Amino acid sequence: MTRLKGLLAAGALCASFTAQAESYVWQVSDGDNQLFIGGTIHMLKPSDYPLPAEYPAAMAAAEQVVFETDMDAVQDPAFSMQLQQAMMLAPGKTLEGELDSKTWARLSAYSAARQLPLAPMGAFKPAFVALAFTMLEMQKLGFGDGIDQRYFAEAKAQGKTLGELETPEEQLGFMVAMTEVDPNLFINSTLDDLEQMAELFDKMVAEWRAGDADDLFQLMGKPMLDEAPELYHLILTERNKNWLPHLKQMLATPETEFVLVGALHLAGPDSVLAMLKKEGLSVSKYKLP
Template sequence: MPKSFKSVFKALMLAGVALLPVAAQAESAKTGAPLMWVVKDADSTVYLLGSIHLLKPDMQWQDDRIKTAMTQSSELWLEIANLDDQAAAGSAFLKHAINAKGNLTEGMSEADIAKLNAALDRHGLPMAQARNLKPWAVGLLITVKSMMASGFDPNSGVDKTLLDQAKAAGKPVKGFETIEQQMGFFGNFDEETSRQFLIDVLNQEEEGKALMDSMLTAWQTGDEAALGKLFNDEMKVKTPKLYDVLLKGRNQDWVPQIEQILAGSGTSLIVVGTAHLVGPDGVPTLLKAKGVKVDAVK
């Protein structure tokens, strides 16, 4: 698989938008121990849970640690609080994805255009609409359609499942960002990166699924080293600008907000994409650098 596809696809995945899939052909009955940390001071407890945003409905992942954290917490923090607001998500997506030039296929070879037309037909996406979107957005839609056709459901993802539980229990749900901010990260991709992402999606669909499988397996088993390599090492070296925008910068923005949570009292559960919690620029590492004690929850 081309390096550009691996790095850009992982980068896109990290933002955790409701539309974005992060798993593929894994064994849906498999269980494991997703990575989890806890931060405590005199009167506060904050749990940090690494999320997968889209899963198969029958996948089992809520172990006793997660259930306890959810029960004890008086509030739930997500990347975005209203991730179930499809109207807001659709509006933000279109704002950043629209290509007024209508030149979707500009710079693409005849062979790639043929693959694009075939993919659009296969997934029920009319070219009349697709041509008015930026290439990265079309690639994203094709990927989403492919994943959902494989049985993955955003309503079964970690974030959405815990969001529903929090609402049912009457617990407030808060967000570190807005859906507008998240889609803005994608909308800022330059034309070359955007076009190459679409081309690589068209050329490497099956290998992309295998990559997602590897990510899901590492998440299920709590393999921090493997997750760090998958999410951080390659992207940091191969696409440093994307790494800085989609990972490092966002993590740095979240840490002061977490410090504010700790400045209060009570118990909170924070659920964000797993990529934000591993590696040298992960939230736990940044908190430790500020003198905060962070412990893994086994």
């Protein structure tokens, strides 16, 4: 079965499992200086909390908490409006016209069966429609705020210094770049995933809770690399490379940071962790004393 894992990486990993022996948090050090880096799940059910103990422990130990981008800015309605405008088709074009007849028929049938609104999506690019349908399905299943939102609120409440690895404008650019993927591939892959969402997410979160980055890469990263290598390198490899100087700069200070990024950024041969190791830095699973 074909699945475009970039969509799910951008959307969320979610399900309900008990904690395993390890977590998805690593400790990176350069001499006496250190930071923690943990993989995030962008949407979760209330029953998925509390997180593995390494997450609150890393938060408590950190003076600064760093996110992918400015969480206040991307949660502002103005950012959503900017994204929607960037994802609109050129005048005169339609969603149906962007897809072949078979894909359009499949999308229409799925929309009708799931009572998802397709008509309002007619002026948007297929990648945006795929993302929107994924979010709507997740909300129907009871998914809400994920780790990023919760830890951003907690960090502010605790008076932690906040930081980000990229600007909202940069993140918007990466999201818009997803529209360069073959639209029929994107829609069909999304529908494949939506039809088995609960089962797929259960497996994803199980691997995340077990701290199993290798299996998570095989489930999500490798299929994207095989099916849409341009997308893989754009939203994962290139962003990881862009983040590397920021992480090295953090390690040059005595303060301890807790960096939170999407779980797939910490999996596979092009991961942030692999790049840090190539720089000669010490990278190890964070284990509580």
